[in-house]
Amino acid sequence: MLIAAVAVADRVGIDGMTMRTLSQDLGVVPMALYKHVANKEDLLDGMVDIVWSEVAAPAQGPDWRSEMRRRSVSLRQALGRHRWANGLMEGRMRPGPANLAAHNAMLGCLRSAGFSFSTAVHTTSALDAYIYGFALQERGLGFETAEESGAVARQKRDLQPPAAMELYPYLIEMVVEMSRGGYDFTVEFETGLDLLLDGVERLRPEWATAGR
Amino acid sequence: MLIAAVAVADRVGIDGMTMRTLSQDLGVVPMALYKHVANKEDLLDGMVDIVWSEVAAPAQGPDWRSEMRRRSVSLRQALGRHRWANGLMEGRMRPGPANLAAHNAMLGCLRSAGFSFSTAVHTTSALDAYIYGFALQERGLGFETAEESGAVARQKRDLQPPAAMELYPYLIEMVVEMSRGGYDFTVEFETGLDLLLDGVERLRPEWATAGR
DNA sequence: CTTGACAAGTGTACGTCATACACCTACCGT
DNA sequence: ACGGTAGGTGTATGACGTACACTTGTCAAG
Numbered sequence: 001m002l003i004a005a006v007a008v009a010d011r012v013g014i015d016g017m018t019m020r021t022l023s024q025d026l027g028v029v030p031m032a033l034y035k036h037v038a039n040k041e042d043l044l045d046g047m048v049d050i051v052w053s054e055v056a057a058p059a060q061g062p063d064w065r066s067e068m069r070r071r072s073v074s075l076r077q078a079l080g081r082h083r084w085a086n087g088l089m090e091g092r093m094r095p096g097p098a099n100l101a102a103h104n105a106m107l108g109c110l111r112s113a114g115f116s117f118s119t120a121v122h123t124t125s126a127l128d129a130y131i132y133g134f135a136l137q138e139r140g141l142g143f144e145t146a147e148e149s150g151a152v153a154r155q156k157r158d159l160q161p162p163a164a165m166e167l168y169p170y171l172i173e174m175v176v177e178m179s180r181g182g183y184d185f186t187v188e189f190e191t192g193l194d195l196l197l198d199g200v201e202r203l204r205p206e207w208a209t210a211g212r
Numbered sequence: 213m214l215i216a217a218v219a220v221a222d223r224v225g226i227d228g229m230t231m232r233t234l235s236q237d238l239g240v241v242p243m244a245l246y247k248h249v250a251n252k253e254d255l256l257d258g259m260v261d262i263v264w265s266e267v268a269a270p271a272q273g274p275d276w277r278s279e280m281r282r283r284s285v286s287l288r289q290a291l292g293r294h295r296w297a298n299g300l301m302e303g304r305m306r307p308g309p310a311n312l313a314a315h316n317a318m319l320g321c322l323r324s325a326g327f328s329f330s331t332a333v334h335t336t337s338a339l340d341a342y343i344y345g346f347a348l349q350e351r352g353l354g355f356e357t358a359e360e361s362g363a364v365a366r367q368k369r370d371l372q373p374p375a376a377m378e379l380y381p382y383l384i385e386m387v388v389e390m391s392r393g394g395y396d397f398t399v400e401f402e403t404g405l406d407l408l409l410d411g412v413e414r415l416r417p418e419w420a421t422a423g424r
Numbered sequence: 425c426t427t428g429a430c431a432a433g434t435g436t437a438c439g440t441c442a443t444a445c446a447c448c449t450a451c452c453g454t
Numbered sequence: 455a456c457g458g459t460a461g462g463t464g465t466a467t468g469a470c471g472t473a474c475a476c477t478t479g480t481c482a483a484g
Contacts (some may be wrong), residue, residue, distance in 0.1 A: 019441080020442090038441080076323035090349050100383060101380070103380075104380040107383065121400075125346070125404065126408075129346040130338070132349070134337070167316070168316040169320070170319035171312060174329075182332075192337060195408070195411035195412070198405035231471065231472080243435080243472075248473075
C-alpha cells in the first residue's frame with residue numbers, strides 16, 4: 001500500500017495523492033486505508049521511509065570521499081524520482097527505520113574514516129543542506145532536460161514586458177543565455193558537490209583538532 | 213492585507229493560514245479577500261514576494277565575497293522569520309518584483325565583480341541550494357537554540373527503545389553528544405557558508421576561462 | 425444635488441478533503 | 455462448530471477553497 005501511495009504521488013503529485021485517489025487506485029473504499037495507517041501523517045511517514053530505503057548507504061572505510069559522493073548522487077536521484085518528498089524528508093517527527101539507518105550510515109562512514117564528532121556533523125549538515133536545496137530548486141524551475149530549459153527560457157524571454165529589460169538587466173542576460181545554451185542540472189549539481197567535498201577535505205584536519 | 217497574511221502564517225503556520233482565519237484576523241468575511249487576490253495561489257505569490265523584499269540585496273562592486281555573505285545571512289534570517297516560506301520561495305510561477313530584483317541583484321553583483329556568466333550561475337545555484345537546504349533542516353529539527361537542542365536530544369535519548377542502541381550506534385552517539393553540548397545553528401550555517409565561499413573563490417579563475 | 429460607476433464587503437451554497445463511528449465478512453486456530 | 459481478528463463498507467461531520475448574486479460606501483461628472 002505504501003508502494004502504491006508512492007506511485008500515486010509520483011504520478012499526480014502530493015496534493016493529488018488524497019486518501020480518496022489512493023483508495024480508488026487500490027480498488028477499495030477510502031476508509032479501508034485507515035486499517036493500515038493511523039492517519040495521513042502516518043502514511044506520509046511511511047512513504048518518506050520508502051524514499052530513504054532507495055538511497056545508497058555509504059560504506060564505512062577510508063574512502064569516505066567517494067562514498068559521500070555516491071550517497072549524494074543517489075539521494076538527489078531519489079528526490080528526483082519522488083519530487084513530492086523534498087519538503088518531507090527532514091521534517092518527520094517519527095523517522096522510520098530506513099531514515100534512521102541512512103543517517104546512521106552517513107555518520108558511521110565519516111566517523112570511521114577518522115572524522116571527529118563535530119566534523120562529521122558539519123559535513124553531514126552542509127552536504128545534506130546542499131542536496132535538499134538543490135533538489136528544491138530543480139523542482140521549482142519547471143524543466144528537466146537541457147533542451148527543455150532552453151525552450152522555457154526562450155518562452156520567458158518572449159513574454160517579458162519591455163519595462164523589465166531595464167529593471168532586471170542581469171536576469172534578462174540569464175534568460176537569453178539559457179535560451180541558447182540550456183542548463184544541465186546534473187553537471188550543475190556535481191560541480192557544486194565536488195566544490196563542497198573539496199572544502200571538507202581541505203578543512204578536515206583543522207576541524208578534527210577543534211572538535212572533540 | 214499581504215502583511216496580515218504573513219503575520220498570520222508566522223503565527224500559526226502555513227496550514228493554519230486559511231482564507232477563513234485570515235479573514236477573521238482582518239475582521240471581514242472570507243469572501244471579501246477575493247476582492248484583493250484572484251485566489252489563494254495569488255495570495256501566496258504576494259506573501260513570498262514580501263519575504264523577498266526583506267532580503268538584503270548584494271551591492272555591485274569588487275567585494276563580492278562579503279556581499280554574498282551578507283545576502284546569504286540575510287536570506288537565512290528571512291527564512292527563519294517566515295518558516296512557512298521555505299518550500300515556496302523558488303517554486304513560484306509568477307515571481308513578484310522583489311523576487312526578480314533579488315535574483316537580478318545576485319547575478320549583478322557577481323557579474324560586475326568579474327565572474328563569467330556560467331560561473332555566476334554556478335555560484336548562485338550552489339549558494340542558494342545550501343541556504344534553502346539549511347533552512348529546511350533547521351525547520352525540521354524542531355528546536356531553535358542550543359540549549360533547546362540539548363533538551364530535545366536528552367529527551368530523544370531517554371525514549372530510545374533498547375534495540376536501537378545496537379542498530380544505530382552512530383546515531384546514538386550523536387544524540388548523546390547533542391544532549392550535552394547542544395547545537396548552534398548560526399555557527400553551523402556560517403561554517404558551511406564560508407566553506408562554500410572559499411570554494412567559489414578558489415575555483416573562480418578556472419571557471420572564468422571555462423565559461424563564456 | 426443627483427447620479428451612477430466602481431471598489432469593497434456580505435451571505436449562501438457547493439464540492440472536496442481527512443476522518444470518526446458503527447457495522448459487516450471472510451478466514452483462522454482451537 | 456465457533457469466536458476472534460484483519461480487513462473492508464457506509465454514513466456522517468466539520469473544515470477547506472471558492473463560485474455567484476447581492477449590498478454598501480465613496481466620489482467624480484452631469
